[in-house]
Amino acid sequence: MNRGGGLTDRIRRAIKDPVLPGNVLRATNTSLKKRDETVAERPDWEDLRERAAKVKDHVLANLDRYLAEFVENARLRGAHVHFAKDAAAARRIITELARRKGATRILKAKSMATEEVELNQAFTARGFTPLETDLGEFIVQLRDEPPSHITAPALHCSAEQIRDLFAREGVTDGRAPTDRRELATWLSLSARAHLRDRLLEADLGITGANFLVAETGTVALIENEGNIRLTVTSTPVTVSLVGIDKLLPKLTDLATMLPLLTRSATGQRMTSYFQLISGALDEHHIVLLDNGRIDALRDPENREILRCIRCGACMNVCPVYRTVGGHAYGWTYPGPIGSLLSPLWRGRGEDHQLPFLSSLCGACTDICPVKIPIHEHLLRMRREAVSAGRRGIPERLAFRIFRYVMQRPGLYRRAARITKRLLPAAARAGLLRRWTDTRAAPQPAPRSFKEMWREDGPRFSKDP
Amino acid sequence: MDRVFQRIRENLAVAGTKSPPPPPPPPSPVPEDPVATFRFRLEQAGGRWLEFATEAAARAAFPDDDGETGVDRADLLIADTGTVVRTYATREESRVSLVPPRTVFLATAATIVAGLPEALWRLAELHRAGPAYTVFVTGPSRTADVEKQLVIPAHGPREVIVALVLE
Known part of the structure; x- marks a missing residue:
């Protein structure tokens, strides 16, 4: 695993890797270019950002009210709502549910919350591992690594590395095309064929969520591959693990958040699929995750950080992330926003050194779709680390x-x-x-x- | 659960000021020719556009028993993004636009709305009333997880056709 060793070891290993820095730079450049093109189409971009920041600030300042409203509405519509105080509680609730249902074939849609609580490891300890259905997640699962980016999990891998990995793991057979332009297509289609049968029928589906809507008890999910729709519809029981910071008051608030999220994340006006699930599944369990979020509400400055909608744009634009990639940071959320979330939510000794992994250039602040002044918070957390005597x-x-x-x-x-x-x-x-x-x-x-x-x-x- | 709300309230009380509720998102600019805008955006997203004189003609063109095609209908079309909006009664029913390699959405021009705010405005009533499952479809399934290179399809259909019925 690329996440072993101390922070300095991981950074050194990333920089010295023969292919990683080039892979990360190419992929982030592509993302930024597409993002810029679609953002330029929206003359109201600044107005949208302003609105989104206001929506999130309002929800977070009234989180008790909106959380209660969400729970009530989701339950009224037939969903089962659970609350997980920390990672261990989330793992317990979900593995226990799987055990009760006798589920052995488990599908998992891309979800950073499940990475955050290390859900796969908990399942593996019980003898069966959920199948990652998103292509990027499937690649890093085969590599026995965590994702290195929150919206492009395998961004640190080259097509050649994935070609060799798939051949070794029996995902592909036969000869890979020699033309580099055909390789990505061949690999992606091979993964589809390889996973097809397992994706069409299973016992339990696990998802995250991009947003929760209080007024309708809705879990909102965006994706491009169709793997989340399969995860939701191929299984009789669905579990969605969602951080409580993802709440929105009204369904129409999605009209503010969605164009910001899809353009910032993948440079798309709209992703291929966008699902609104308001308690309509056969059996839907929604696990609301705290894991440090409630404590983070206490300080109004920290509360601003919880505006984050996990688009990953700050990673793509960060000169540090672009050099070292995501694994060096050491936790689920890398890059500038991760350097704020890790000390705030996890708070291990090493996490407090992450705010120093920045040139303070402010590119993250400029690109953030919900206007989090990221570099100012990085500077503040540096000050806090110094006054807490955390520096050498x-x-x-x-x-x-x-x-x-x-x-x-x-x-x-x-x-x-x-x-x-x-x-x-x-x-x-x-x-x-x-x-x-x-x-x-x-x-x-x-x-x-x-x-x-x-x-x-x-x-x-x-x-x- | 009560303890959770209590903890949130305590932490919020420390932080003080409540921000006012934000105004609803403004309406989308109305396109001069919504049908043409929808078509342009749909094709840009990799979808196909066809027109038929009657629904019978459209159904005849796409027999849905060949296993290759899922014939579905669109509840709403979003002009701004070329998106089809569809609310399903059950999760099984939704697989018609997910599992077969090709999806055909039968639609009429009357269902076109300008943008996402207008679509959500209409859906809000439905989702407020009770359980509901809505899927927005914009072009075929895709992935860019290998070196950010676009590949169609991923796990869903390879082809999405919007068949406008003119009658």
């Missing part, structure tokens, strides 16, 4: 010394003079290798500003 001793010591020197002008001047002479020498001696391996060594200016001022006088002020 060398960094704390360095900033201590920096502060001490900056507060003493005489000492600063002397330190600057020494640094000016030492820096080029240190670079030559290879002491700055970790910086200079990939970048030019910084060259100190020949004269400091103070020296120029003293020697040349205020002549710069006359220039326009």
Whole structure:
């Protein structure tokens, strides 16, 4: 698994991987291009973003009310509603249900919530593993990896890697086309044929959801492959695991959210399929997931982060994600938004280092369809990590010394003079290798500003 | 469940201010020729457009007992995205537009709405009234999970035809 080791190990492994950085860059570039084309068609894009942010803020500020309304309406329409406080509870509810139903053939539609609670692992421990029906999820399942992107799970793989994987796992037989342009088609169609029978009849279907609608008790699902529709209709029992942050008040709110989500995620005006399930299935269990979301409501700043609709656009545009891919981050939600959600929802020691994995360029904030000021929250979480004493001793010591020197002008001047002479020498001696391996060594200016001022006088002020 | 609501209320109380409910989404701009717009968007999404004088003629063109074609009807057509909207009575019934390689939706021009807000507006009444299962179909099934390259079909139909009945 690519997720082993500490954060630094994973980053180093990702950067040194012979194909991964190229795969990630190509795929994210394609996504961004398609996104930009379809966003340009909507002159009201900014207005839509503004509306979406307001809708989400309103729901989150009144979450108790809308959650109660959803539960009531879903139950009235025949759905069974469960509540899972944490990942363990979600795993227990769903595996227990499968056991009660005697389900062994389990279909799973693409769902980040089920990744978040590590549902497959819980099933595997009981002796049977759900079949991932989405092509990208199926690929990473065969590779025994988690998804590396929230809307394009196998974005880190090249077609050649998938070709070899499918041959090894018996998904394909016969010779793969040598023409690269035909390879993706051949692989995708082979997976369809390979999975076909298992997708047409099974015992239990597991889905996530893109939205929940309070006024109608609706689970809303978007997709392109048809695998979610099969998961829902090929099985007598359906379970949907959904974070409580996905609530919307009214069905018409989907008209605000959907164009933002599909354009940001895949550059589509509309996906091939969009299902509205309002308790109409034979047996529908809806498991509402907390897992840190309720605690995150407490702070209004953190609440803003819960606006996220999981489009993945911030990953595609992030210079860090584009270099290291998703596995390096170490949890279900990678990229800029993941660097906020991981410390907020999971909060393990290493998660608090994720906000430092950013250049703070703000591209994530610009692209976010629900206007989360992502880079500002990253900066805030850095501050919080520092005040909580979560940074290492060398960094704390360095900033201590920096502060001490900056507060003493005489000492600063002397330190600057020494640094000016030492820096080029240190670079030559290879002491700055970790910086200079990939970048030019910084060259100190020949004269400091103070020296120029003293020697040349205020002549710069006359220039326009 | 009550404990859950209690915990949410406690956390929200700490954070204070309630934001006002947002206004409903504005209506879509009405296209000059809704039928032409629908057709353009449908074809852009990889779907096919056909016109028939009568429903009988359309049904004759697509016998639904060959196992290759699922003949269905459209409840609504969304011009802005080339989308067919269909509410099914049961999950089994919905497989007509999912399992066979080709889907034909019989439709009339009267069912065209301008955009998603208009479609949802009509569906809201239905879904508020009781259990309902609605599927929006925009072109054939597709995937781009191998290097972001578009492949048709994925697990659903390879071909989606909207057959407009003129009578």
